[in-house]
Amino acid sequence: MGLDMYVFVVEPQDAIDDFTVRENDRNDPKLGKELHYWRKHHDLHGWIEQMYRRKGGRERSFNGTLVRITLEDLDQLERDIKARFLPPTTGFFFGNSPPNDESDKDDFEFISKARKTIQEGKAIYYMPSW
Structure with missing residues (x-):
């Protein structure tokens, strides 16, 4: 088990x-191809969870939850990675790799x-599983 993103x-x-x-x-979300995958990138997961909460996400556990990522979100993420502003995030299944x-x-x-x-007109959604 672990944090799959x-x-x-x-x-x-x-x-x-x-x-x-x-x-x-089958009442499953119509998700297309996988664009990207991370394993136990806990600080990025924490950053995306903060984004989810800012957008109004209310699920108590941010696990198996979808959140759309926009161009504006990507711009902010890029700035925060460059500045090393990803929030330190811990969890039982998350591992520890700065x-x-x-x-x-x-x-x-x-x-x-x-x-x-996104520029091609598609939407992208993040979904963690742990």
């Missing part, structure tokens, strides 16, 4: 709001892919 591409007609994606016939040049590189690659995907 996913970002999925969602077709624009299936993106309902910041927290909701249209469901398929940000470093390698994780920064992966995060910047994600930001680049995510921007391109």
Whole structure:
């Protein structure tokens, strides 16, 4: 067990709001292809949870919860990574690995892919699982 972190591409007609994606016939969210995956990047997870709360997210446990990421969110994330402003985040399943040049590189690659995907008219949603 551990913190698995996913970002999925969602077709624009299936993106309902910041927290909701249209469901398929099995009552599962209509998530498209996986855009990015992290394992136990706890500080990034904490940053995204803070974003979720700012957008009005109310689920007590930020686990298995969707939140839409916008271009503005990506701009702020990029600034915060460069400034090392990701919040220190702990949890039983999260592990302990502080940000470093390698994780920064992966995060910047994600930001680049995510921007391109959004500029192509798609939506992207983050979903943690632990």
